[in-house]
Amino acid sequence: MTATSLTSTQGAGRTGDKVFSGAALAAGCLILAVLFGVALFLVVQAIPALTAPADKIQGGQGFFAYIWPIVIGTLIAAVIALVIATPVAIGVALFISHFAPRRLASGLGYVVDLLAAIPSVVYGAWGAAFLAKQISPAYGWLAENMGWLPIFQGPASTTGKTILTAGIVLAVMVLPIITSLSREIFLQTPKLHEEAALALGATRWEMIKMAVLPFGRPGIISAIMLGLGRALGETMAVALVLSSGALTASLIQSGNQTIAAEIALNFPEASGIKVSTLIAAGLVLFVITLAVNMIARWVITRHKEFSGAN
Amino acid sequence: MSKRIDVKDLNVYYGDFLAVEDVSINIEAKSVTAFIGPSGCGKSTFLRTLNRMHEVIPGARVEGEVLLDGDNLYGPGVDPVTVRSQIGMVFQRPNPFPTMSIRDNVLAGVKLNNKKISKGEADVLVERSLKGANLWNEVKDRLEKPGSGLSGGQQQRLCIARAIAVEPQVILMDEPCSALDPISTLAIEDLINELKDQYTVVIVTHNMQQAARVSDKTAFFNIAGTGKPGKLIEYGDTHTIFSNPVQKATEDYVSGRFG
Numbered sequence: 001m002t003a004t005s006l007t008s009t010q011g012a013g014r015t016g017d018k019v020f021s022g023a024a025l026a027a028g029c030l031i032l033a034v035l036f037g038v039a040l041f042l043v044v045q046a047i048p049a050l051t052a053p054a055d056k057i058q059g060g061q062g063f064f065a066y067i068w069p070i071v072i073g074t075l076i077a078a079v080i081a082l083v084i085a086t087p088v089a090i091g092v093a094l095f096i097s098h099f100a101p102r103r104l105a106s107g108l109g110y111v112v113d114l115l116a117a118i119p120s121v122v123y124g125a126w127g128a129a130f131l132a133k134q135i136s137p138a139y140g141w142l143a144e145n146m147g148w149l150p151i152f153q154g155p156a157s158t159t160g161k162t163i164l165t166a167g168i169v170l171a172v173m174v175l176p177i178i179t180s181l182s183r184e185i186f187l188q189t190p191k192l193h194e195e196a197a198l199a200l201g202a203t204r205w206e207m208i209k210m211a212v213l214p215f216g217r218p219g220i221i222s223a224i225m226l227g228l229g230r231a232l233g234e235t236m237a238v239a240l241v242l243s244s245g246a247l248t249a250s251l252i253q254s255g256n257q258t259i260a261a262e263i264a265l266n267f268p269e270a271s272g273i274k275v276s277t278l279i280a281a282g283l284v285l286f287v288i289t290l291a292v293n294m295i296a297r298w299v300i301t302r303h304k305e306f307s308g309a310n
Numbered sequence: 311m312s313k314r315i316d317v318k319d320l321n322v323y324y325g326d327f328l329a330v331e332d333v334s335i336n337i338e339a340k341s342v343t344a345f346i347g348p349s350g351c352g353k354s355t356f357l358r359t360l361n362r363m364h365e366v367i368p369g370a371r372v373e374g375e376v377l378l379d380g381d382n383l384y385g386p387g388v389d390p391v392t393v394r395s396q397i398g399m400v401f402q403r404p405n406p407f408p409t410m411s412i413r414d415n416v417l418a419g420v421k422l423n424n425k426k427i428s429k430g431e432a433d434v435l436v437e438r439s440l441k442g443a444n445l446w447n448e449v450k451d452r453l454e455k456p457g458s459g460l461s462g463g464q465q466q467r468l469c470i471a472r473a474i475a476v477e478p479q480v481i482l483m484d485e486p487c488s489a490l491d492p493i494s495t496l497a498i499e500d501l502i503n504e505l506k507d508q509y510t511v512v513i514v515t516h517n518m519q520q521a522a523r524v525s526d527k528t529a530f531f532n533i534a535g536t537g538k539p540g541k542l543i544e545y546g547d548t549h550t551i552f553s554n555p556v557q558k559a560t561e562d563y564v565s566g567r568f569g
């Protein structure tokens with residue numbers, strides 16, 4: 001009988017394991033290192049602007065006075081984008097996953113994915129050259145008929161290059177992200193739960209409300225957050241579409257600015273304290289995105305007990 | 311609150327494939343009817359045609375009639391949604407809605423079709439349904455907890471409570487105990503015995519002892535070979551099917567000689 005020792009030193013089969021776990025660990029560390037490096041860079045470079053006397057900062061009123069209008073502008077544009085894109089995206093995703101005949105569904109899914117592949121500068125050019133012109137009469141109408149709402153206060157921009165137009169362009173850009181993620185989530189709804197709803201006498205829509213949407217809720221939130229990340233950080237489309245200016249409540253006048261576009265438009269000619277100011281603006285954007293993601297995670301875990309994962 | 315089912319010359323197709331051929335069967339109200347037979351013989355498929363759940367599968371269709379107290383389920387203008395609200399179903403694996411509490415699971419079917427129900431009525435209904443499913447004592451202190459936190463057997467009884475909360479005429483059970491341990495199985499079987507006082511129960515089972523224990527009548531389905539349609543071989547009193555069947559195939563199956 002040949003001795004088959006349990007403590008065999010022939011680790012030939014283990015080499016693969018070791019290499020793989022090493023590679024995985026390295027990849028994980030690399031992500032953390034990059035994230036830390038970026039954060040460190042932002043903080044170090046931003047310190048001069050944060051500590052500089054108020055009159056040295058652009059506008060002469062200090063960093064806070066400089067940053068908060070464009071923070072609000074960024075949030076307005078992102079919120080407009082999400083308010084428009086989320087219902088449409090979920091609708092399209094549901095149509096693809098649960099209503100469309102199979103052949104149409106795969107074609108439509110392909111087209112939606114294609115939307116994500118269009119470069120943002122193209123969206124920006126389309127928004128500036130086409131959408132803004134087409135949509136400006138609608139702004140005139142809004143100013144005339146709903147001008148009593150601060151957000152639709154006139155006089156409306158005649159060029160249509162407003163924060164609302166920028167928001168609409170952003171909505172088109174985040175639409176494919178939210179749609180394709182939601183569609184994947186909806187397709188993963190367990191057949192058992194769908195059948196449970198149908199067997200109780202649910203219509204198709206009731207089945208979706210009862211089984212598909214609650215099951216997909218964490219996924220939908222994640223999808224929206226990814227879309228929000230893109231909307232917050234999108235530079236080119238906003239820079240091209242928006243005729244920027246001071247913060248204003250009206251969405252249909254020119255004015256407002258987003259952080260990303262502000263940085264992109266000013267960075268090439270900036271020097272000294274101005275560079276530092278722009279980097280500090282970037283740090284603020286970073287913090288906003290981080291906060292949004294953490295809130296989203298918190299919302300998801302709050303309902304973990306009911307997630308179906310247990 | 312229970313109706314009889316009469317099936318006349320029913321063929322079930324998946325696309326062009328004939329899955330179940332020419333079944334005629336009369337299922338009495340307020341009785342338990344068991345469908346037995348080897349895997350793939352079409353008994354689950356046939357069960358699903360009794361509340362049109364087979365239509366969930368693309369390409370599935372039927373020819374023939376299923377009469378619920380004389381009304382054809384496949385008649386023109388009959389809405390499958392209405393059919394399913396009258397003929398409830400319990401599935402092989404317990405499937406309470408994971409995103410809902412125990413209470414909401416029971417009320418899930420009742421709240422459909424925009425029906426409004428007051429909190430007091432809902433409380434009464436939840437208690438009655440859970441008692442009807444022999445689950446009340448185990449869950450009455452945690453009605454707001456998720457249904458997915460219960461054991462498999464409790465989950466299955468929760469699904470039965472959910473099905474009887476809408477007060478159906480018939481309850482279909484598709485191997486309701488196949489994922490459960492023997493004690494939970496016994497609890498479900500006891501429950502089936504009580505359910506037949508009020509409901510017509512049809513159960514598909516792989517477990518012949520179970521069929522013998524719970525059912526009044528038994529239908530034996532069989533299949534001649536792969537790719538051939540399933541057929542109803544013999545249908546009669548459970549006692550007769552298990553002790554003195556007419557068909558040789560039935561006798562072979564119930565005595566464990568094949569299948």
